[in-house]
Amino acid sequence: MKQVHHPSALDMFEDIISASKGKQIVMFLDYDGTLSPIVDDPDQAFMSDAMRGTVRKLARYFPTAIVSGRCRDKVYSFVQLAELYYAGSHGMDIEGPSKGSKYKKGAQAVLFQPASEFLPMIDEVYKELLDKTKSTEGVRVEDNKFCVSVHFRCADEKKWGELALQVRSVLKEYPKLRLSQGRKVLEIRPIIKWDKGKALEFLLQSLGYGSCADAFPIYIGDDRTDEDAFKVLRERGQGFGILVSKTPKDTHASYSLQEPSELLDG
Numbered sequence: 001m002k003q004v005h006h007p008s009a010l011d012m013f014e015d016i017i018s019a020s021k022g023k024q025i026v027m028f029l030d031y032d033g034t035l036s037p038i039v040d041d042p043d044q045a046f047m048s049d050a051m052r053g054t055v056r057k058l059a060r061y062f063p064t065a066i067v068s069g070r071c072r073d074k075v076y077s078f079v080q081l082a083e084l085y086y087a088g089s090h091g092m093d094i095e096g097p098s099k100g101s102k103y104k105k106g107a108q109a110v111l112f113q114p115a116s117e118f119l120p121m122i123d124e125v126y127k128e129l130l131d132k133t134k135s136t137e138g139v140r141v142e143d144n145k146f147c148v149s150v151h152f153r154c155a156d157e158k159k160w161g162e163l164a165l166q167v168r169s170v171l172k173e174y175p176k177l178r179l180s181q182g183r184k185v186l187e188i189r190p191i192i193k194w195d196k197g198k199a200l201e202f203l204l205q206s207l208g209y210g211s212c213a214d215a216f217p218i219y220i221g222d223d224r225t226d227e228d229a230f231k232v233l234r235e236r237g238q239g240f241g242i243l244v245s246k247t248p249k250d251t252h253a254s255y256s257l258q259e260p261s262e263l264l265d266g
């Protein structure tokens, strides 16, 4: 992975369209920081009606999935579009449209939860983290069903080190869980080999494009966990990733957008 001043997806629009000619575009969209702006309170990360309109339009022409670290039900409550695929908990909770997809006629409804055996453990660790961190003002522990987020965006910066130690001390007892860091958030999830990249492959497969060169997957995301999906696209030599970021970053994405509003159509 190298740091590049990746070209703007807006400037490269023509190239993108011509590269996808004759192929079925499949859209993968991260939620926080991609469809919705980053805000202090995770419960208030609403997407705008204009953004919902853009996603609805995309789904009219292309199979479209939301791939998020959030609990699937939560991300659905923000997006509210029944025609989409949703992959919550960093891809560990995948569900297709309840009425089936117009892109996959006759197919059975999709529901895939590769980490279901970890549910009791995640529930337990969520409660322990709530208890352990309750004295640190501004910390927020979010239950994302197959993973847990410990937010420190609103905690005093001087407390961040102490918080990391508290979280690590809880996780010492759970060798089957791992810790990673996102945007002012510590994320705890099962060590299984499953991530947003695997979710992307699973969804392509269930749409009938598993080993097919006729698909052109586009994944748009802003965070470290989205890199797993960008990497899969690079390795498959298929489609491309678009990173949403104001600043150049180490990334496997091919293009960039500065902020969520650039996704809106005119």
Ligand SMILES: O=P(O)(O)OC[C@H]1O[C@H](O[C@H]2O[C@H](CO)[C@@H](O)[C@H](O)[C@H]2O)[C@H](O)[C@@H](O)[C@@H]1O
Residues within 6 Å of the ligand: 030, 031, 032, 033, 037, 038, 039, 040, 041, 042, 045, 067, 068, 069, 070, 142, 144, 149, 151, 153, 182, 183, 184, 185, 187, 223, 225
């Ligand atoms: O995969 P994503 O859809 O990008 O989810 C990743 C995490 O997003 C949320 O946290 C981030 O957004 C919050 C709201 O803007 C912000 O307050 C927080 O600091 C960010 O890290 C979500 O709350 C987490 O559970 C997700 O894991």
